[in-house]
Amino acid sequence: MADIVSKEERSRMMSGIRSRNTKPELLVRKRLHASGFRFSLRRRRDLPCQPDLVLPKYGAAIFVHGCFWHRHQGCKLATTPKTNAEKWEQKFARNVERDVRCLSSMQQLGWRTATIWECRLREGLDETIPRLVQWLRDGDSENLDLG
Template identity: 50%
Template sequence: MRRPFDDVASNRRALMSRVRGKDTKPELAVRCAAHGMGFRFRLHRRDMPGTPDLVFPKLKKVIFVHGCFWHRHLGCRKTTTPKAHADYWKSKFDTNIERDAKNLAALRERGWKALVVWECETSNEIALQAQLVRFLTP
């Protein structure tokens, strides 16, 4: 006999399985902007801390495109916390923030510069391009 909870759990599982880590809309916007400005890069280098979304080997710079919800962009309206199972979510978000900081520190130790582009910053193309130019211009 199926319990109502089983249906909720399977629905949640199906929903979460569709959450992508690569090739998201914000990431594609950053890639398109950087490529359009003539910058060439590598994607998702697994041999680097945090598997950066864009890697510019010649410049020794990387870009992470973070989702505001998952990586907790302070002050952003997309940084909401689910009311159900709040303790679980707080723990998960705290772990994400800690891991992000550790990865950025490891990259700095290796001599790389990193930029975090937040999901909400990708909607304004002009501001995004200006941010990329400031970061990527030697």
């Protein structure tokens, strides 16, 4: 199936997709800050990957994942483009593999990790942020997946 826009237009559209400071990430940052949490956004050289938020005081790293790019299982936002599907599948597989390696590496270093999915922020923000705040304050479980 042919794409409905030109290659140049598609390239322009794709280049506008940000990897940092996305709307879901900004939303989580704003709510956590309002709840009294302070965090780091800087790239830390001592970490094996780049979490969206790092809270050293709580030993926690938070990842805010887009359902499309990180392939949230069973989510309606995790669609696959029909054009050049094989290339996309390979790209998505690499993303998922990198995410698994990253979470594992962070946990091996003693960090607690939380993954917040884009769809959860769209549908249940008022339940998601309080659950994240409680997880941070309790400090009990290693990994939290809010999806």
